Amino acid sequence: MSNIIQTTNPVIGKVVEALKNRKITGLAAVDAAHARKLILDIVPEGAVIGIGDSSSVRQIQVLSALEERGNRVINGFDPGKKIHDLKSHFENGFWPMIEATVCDAYLTGSNAITEDGRIINVDGNGNRVAGMIWGHPITILVMGQNKIVKDLEEGMDRVKNVIAPEHLKRKGAPSPCTKTGYCHDCIGPQRACAVTSIIESSPPHTKIYVILVDEDLGLGWDRAWPQERINRIIRNHEEHMVMCPMPECIFEKGNNDKLWEMARQKRRGNVWP
């Protein structure tokens, strides 16, 4: 599989080169169709593939292609599966999120990547960052060109002061950043971003692939970009986002304990009443 592809954005080639030194395979894709083909080439036929929440992955429409080929896709973020109570939340969200982390391959997006190849993510549940680094031999991260940042300083500013506020606003979170548009480093129940991770190399047991697409995908932009481009990124993200599969007041009602008890029972082959 060649990673020497002519993209219109020269920075993509720079990131692909930088990733080589980090034991991460960077692959340039000219468009969404090309990204789909690269993913189908990487994922072995018959492999079980886990999905982390990502509008970039949904935008390139690769999940149906994997299923049509016969791969089992474990997706706790399927907009077609409704969640209306704790049981459906467990079956369609919580349990697939657990199963997805330990499978044959994991596919998701990412918040930002620096020009020297460091991958930055902010996560609420932590399932997505856990899935990126452990539980399977292959991780594939799909990122649009809009996710490339100059360095860690710009990347942390992007994830904390652009992506997190915009993402949480659309999820209806009560966090202060959703009102002001920047991070207050809040503490307490309104804090929605629990985990920040920086991947600097493939871990020994997980081969990481980064597919950099020569299109804008997912949520993320530079404030200096033309408003028209930012609006297009937002529109595409909103079309492909799914609401968090977590019923309201999950912690107040002790539902978190119930969810883990259901998982314990399921591992033993028991069915929750």
Ligand code: SF4
């Ligand atoms: S720490 Fe609080 S204010 Fe900052 S991004 Fe996270 S939720 Fe928003």
